[in-house]
Amino acid sequence: MSTPDYSLEHAAHAQGFLRIAGVDEVGRGPLAGPVTAAAVILDPNRIPAGLNDSKKLSEKKRESLLKELLEVAQVSVAHATVEEIDTHNILRASHIAMVRAIQGLPQQPDYALIDGNMIPQNLTIPSQAVIKGDALSVSIAAASIVAKIRRDQLMVELGQQFPGYGWEKNKGYPSKQHREALENLGVTPHHRRSFKPVHNILYQQKNVSD
Structure with a gap:
């Protein structure tokens, strides 16, 4: 190497x-x-x-x-x-x-x-x-x-402000815990709305509320 x-x-x-x-x-x-x-x-x-x-x-x-x-x-x-x-x-x-x-x-x-x-x-x-x-x-x-x-x-600091997503460990990457938290806790102001998993959840929520 x-x-x-x-x-x-x-x-x-x-x-x-x-x-x-x-x-x-x-x-x-x-x-x-x-x-x-x-x-x-x-x-x-x-x-x-x-x-x-x-x-x-x-x-x-x-x-x-x-x-x-x-x-x-x-x-x-x-x-x-x-x-x-x-x-x-x-x-x-x-x-x-x-x-x-x-x-x-x-x-x-x-x-x-x-x-x-x-x-x-x-x-x-x-x-x-x-x-x-x-x-x-x-x-x-x-x-x-x-x-x-x-x-x-x-991301550790943001993880303390928004517990449940596991950012202190996954640093915002789409780990299993993070994806499940997105489904259960929803989208935070720190989520990238243009990224497909986040966009899809926002779109589902929009359809539910329409």
């Missing part, structure tokens, strides 16, 4: 770019909650050991890496709301969150490595889309860790 490295960043440095941001998002698949993106500019001389795709790391390892990243890297997190997801679509909303994360960095990068196969609209700096980027680039891997932890924390 290969682990992400700094070779894409080195290639960008070789083209004359100084500050390179890795950008990733988390939360495209859930039925509830925002989509969250992070942007991270690593210091090439102080790259935390063990950076990898957040899905391949334990929660404990992610937490310790986040702590280290906050000390040695520039980090920014941003969200796109449920309303924005429903208004645009999940892909566009995830790109909105990515651009916001980049704009939120303390220093603006002059190059971005974006996880995925598309570069967000409205991104004004030179950038490169990297498929499976969190497995290739340590900067994107760092962003994947930050985005995952921050979104997970948010």
Whole structure:
């Protein structure tokens, strides 16, 4: 198994770019909650050991890496709301969150490595889309860790405000508990109405009340 490295960043440095941001998002698949993106500019001389795709790391390892990243890297997190997801679509909303994360960095990068196969609209700096980027680039891997932890924390908080859906465990993904709660407890303000399981329940309710 290969682990992400700094070779894409080195290639960008070789083209004359100084500050390179890795950008990733988390939360495209859930039925509830925002989509969250992070942007991270690593210091090439102080790259935390063990950076990898957040899905391949334990929660404990992610937490310790986040702590280290906050000390040695520039980090920014941003969200796109449920309303924005429903208004645009999940892909566009995830790109909105990515651009916001980049704009939120303390220093603006002059190059971005974006996880995925598309570069967000409205991104004004030179950038490169990297498929499976969190497995290739340590900067994107760092962003994947930050985005995952921050979104997970948010969903735990929302789970306390809206008990019964299991968000503290499923993070808004369509687990059995979450789907059953949708049927029994109904739709909350944090549910994505454009997503089919939520839409179907709203449609059933509308038909019942008509």
